[in-house]
Amino acid sequence: MIKNIFIEVAKNRRRPFWLGLILIMIVEVFWFYVSMIRTQSLPHKTFILDQNYLLLMLMTVNGFFAPLFISILASRIVAIDFDNDMPSVLRVNNQNHRQLYTAKLCFGSLIVLMYWLIQVMTVKYVSQNMHIVFTGHLFIITMVCLLTGLVGTLAFQMSVSFIVERQVVGILLGLAGSFIAMMTSGMLPQTTMRFIPMLYVSLLNPLMLQAKTIVVNPSILINLFIVFFVGLVVVLFTEWYTNKTLEV
Amino acid sequence: MTNNILEVNNLSKSFQGNRILKDVSLTVHEGDIYGLLGKNGAGKSTTMKAILKLIKLDSGTIKLFDQYNIAETNAYLSDIGSLIEAPSFYPNLTAIENLKILQCLADVPQDNIEKVLTIVDLQNVPKKKLVKNYSLGMKQRLGIALALLKFPKLIILDEPTNGLDPKGVREIRELIALLPEKYGTTVLISSHILSEIEKIANRVAIINNGQIKYEGSLAELEKTSRLVIKTDNNSAAVRLLEQHQYLINKQNEDGFELNNIDRATIIQINQLLVTHDIGVHELHVVKNSLEDMFLTMTEGAQ
Numbered sequence: 001m002i003k004n005i006f007i008e009v010a011k012n013r014r015r016p017f018w019l020g021l022i023l024i025m026i027v028e029v030f031w032f033y034v035s036m037i038r039t040q041s042l043p044h045k046t047f048i049l050d051q052n053y054l055l056l057m058l059m060t061v062n063g064f065f066a067p068l069f070i071s072i073l074a075s076r077i078v079a080i081d082f083d084n085d086m087p088s089v090l091r092v093n094n095q096n097h098r099q100l101y102t103a104k105l106c107f108g109s110l111i112v113l114m115y116w117l118i119q120v121m122t123v124k125y126v127s128q129n130m131h132i133v134f135t136g137h138l139f140i141i142t143m144v145c146l147l148t149g150l151v152g153t154l155a156f157q158m159s160v161s162f163i164v165e166r167q168v169v170g171i172l173l174g175l176a177g178s179f180i181a182m183m184t185s186g187m188l189p190q191t192t193m194r195f196i197p198m199l200y201v202s203l204l205n206p207l208m209l210q211a212k213t214i215v216v217n218p219s220i221l222i223n224l225f226i227v228f229f230v231g232l233v234v235v236l237f238t239e240w241y242t243n244k245t246l247e248v
Numbered sequence: 249m250t251n252n253i254l255e256v257n258n259l260s261k262s263f264q265g266n267r268i269l270k271d272v273s274l275t276v277h278e279g280d281i282y283g284l285l286g287k288n289g290a291g292k293s294t295t296m297k298a299i300l301k302l303i304k305l306d307s308g309t310i311k312l313f314d315q316y317n318i319a320e321t322n323a324y325l326s327d328i329g330s331l332i333e334a335p336s337f338y339p340n341l342t343a344i345e346n347l348k349i350l351q352c353l354a355d356v357p358q359d360n361i362e363k364v365l366t367i368v369d370l371q372n373v374p375k376k377k378l379v380k381n382y383s384l385g386m387k388q389r390l391g392i393a394l395a396l397l398k399f400p401k402l403i404i405l406d407e408p409t410n411g412l413d414p415k416g417v418r419e420i421r422e423l424i425a426l427l428p429e430k431y432g433t434t435v436l437i438s439s440h441i442l443s444e445i446e447k448i449a450n451r452v453a454i455i456n457n458g459q460i461k462y463e464g465s466l467a468e469l470e471k472t473s474r475l476v477i478k479t480d481n482n483s484a485a486v487r488l489l490e491q492h493q494y495l496i497n498k499q500n501e502d503g504f505e506l507n508n509i510d511r512a513t514i515i516q517i518n519q520l521l522v523t524h525d526i527g528v529h530e531l532h533v534v535k536n537s538l539e540d541m542f543l544t545m546t547e548g549a550q
Contacts, residue, residue: 007349014340014378085336088302089394092330093353 004095004103005110008077012107017076021069025115028065029122032058036126051127051134052214055142056207058123063186063202064178066115066150071174071198073111074157075167077104082165097242105158105235112150119146141206141220148224149201152231153177156197159238173198190219197234200227251278252314253402253434259298259308261458268294269458272308276402276436276451279428283449283466284438285538287546291458292438293333296404299436300330313401326354329400329433331408335391339380343370343390346379347397356398364393367431368423385416392423396433403427405437409444421448446538454545461545469541475514477521478503478530485526492520497544503530 012018035057040049047053081087081100090100120143127134161170177198180188186202193203204227208217217223254276261269269291276282286292297303299310301318311317316324337346347361365371368389373382379390388408395403405424409417425448427433439445445452446466453463462469474497479485486496486504494517498505509517514531521528534540 003352007352010345010349011338011341013345080338080340084338085334086338088297088300088332089330089336089350090353091302092300092325092328093350093398094325094355095353 001103001106004099005106008103008107011080012077015076015080017072020072021111024065024069024072025118028061028069029118031065032061032122033126035061036130040130046212047214049130049132051132051138052207054123054127054130054132055138056205056209056214058119059142059146059201059205059207060186062119062146062149063181063199063205066201067153067174067177067181067198069115069174070108070112070150070153071157071171071177073108074154075161075170075174077108078158078161078170079167082167098239101158101162101238101242104162105155108154108158109151112154113147116143116147116150119143138206138216145204145206145220145224146201148227149204152200152204152227153197155231155234156200159234162238163241190217190223194223194226197230200230203227252276253278253280253312254299254436255309255311256295256299257309257311259295259310260306261294261298261303262306267458269298269308272455272458272460274453274460274463276434278401278434279432280451281424281428281435281437281449283445283452284436284455285440285442285445285452285542286438286455287440290440290455290546292440292455293406294458295455296330296332296406296436296438299404300325300328300332302332326398327401328404329395329398329402330404330406331391331395332404332406334410335387335394337379337387337390337394340378342376342378343373343382343393344375346390347393350394350397354398360397360399363399364396367396368393369419384411385413385419388412388416388420389423392420396427396431399431400433402434402436405435407439408437409439409441417444424448442539442542452538454542456546462541466538469538470536472508472536472541473533474498474536474540475506475509475517475533476503476530477505477517477528479521480527480529484524485521488520488524488526489517509533 036054039045039047087097087100157170157174160173161167164170181199181202186205188199190203193199203223206217206220207214252275256272256274259269259272272291272295284292284295294303298305301322309317309319312324313327318324343365344361347364351358351361370386370389370393373386379387382390392408409420412420421444424435424437427435437445449466451465452469454461477485482503486499490496494506496504497507518528518531
């Protein structure tokens, strides 16, 4: 498997989509940072600038950008093989569809992990800058939720890109996810969001607004379970499907 | 006795109600350059894809290297190289990077990369040149290099000279012709360009509408001939010959033809026509070329 992941890294050298992903990440970090600065500079604040607000903002902003980021990532790393008619060549050289999908999923997860680490570092930096102290386990819970949401969304987007093969479909889904999250500020009813895997980062926000107060989401555990379960089912289904299908 | 590298028996495949392959059977011997000839859409690529297990078969068996039944194993794939339809590679990488990916997957020695680049004459191309900047001929060479990387027992090349200029066609042809002798690789090559196959293949199969119409050595095929007869009353001559159990192969206003007639029979036919007052003004034997045979078999003539 390690060999297959290194091969995925090698395949994706010199590809322009990395610039697009870096740009999305910069805009996301900048958006988050600016929104915190803006709140800090307001004379009459609606919210207290504490860990709850910081983490709520982090998850909300990630809810906007992560679906687009992940859809581009998934579609591009799948497209390098499908656009160049490589799956049949790989198949004849000891890599079947299932192994290819698993390698891509692992490679995508590594990129998502890097994205997540940048979020962790950004939060740490902003909290230090604004003298926000983390107490209890909320920081860790939020970061676990963010990582689970990112990986859950990646599993879905990767499967769409692998099964549909028309890469525009995956990107449109990601775009739609980002658009819906932005229009609703990630506050669609949770029951609805559970059926839309592109919104899993928003769904796994452990904090929520209740009458202008930030409170812990009481459904976070069940949401975590749902995202984990759906992600697992999607991965297992895609592995079965890709193994079953032949080209004609 | 020659070893069989590939035995295809009664292969059938339907797709969306159309029968693409109808009981296709063929045998490739060790050291052969085996030409699979057919018009576009005749079933050449489908047959090759079936050998590589890239499509599901409705029925039939494929046996490789006298030991593997492909329905039971994938192990044979490590001894097969292929170039199907068009060369495939990652355009954002260099030739070496592309070869390295397959070398890693196929788990073959790293030295093979330099070796195959030398064989296909790409060793002097700048190492940092990306494949997307290669000419069509260079891409085709790289496709063959990818197929050769494992130094396989059997290499399957599907129209490897497609889109090349005459110089490129010649270079690829010379390269393929060397493979059995120099590297012990048996070649299964498909094409619809007869002259190309005629120059390199020792055995051929002609496939039309998913059916094998001929299989055998090129020499055997070229031994066949046809007798062309032109008379002052062709329709009467045809009637007469048919009454005497001769099989007329082709008939038109100018004359008619009979297949594979020996010298004694030619004399008998001539005497028969003359004794029935039919004036024979032309009677000669034409050796069949591959093109003649191909056209006869694919244009629906008997």
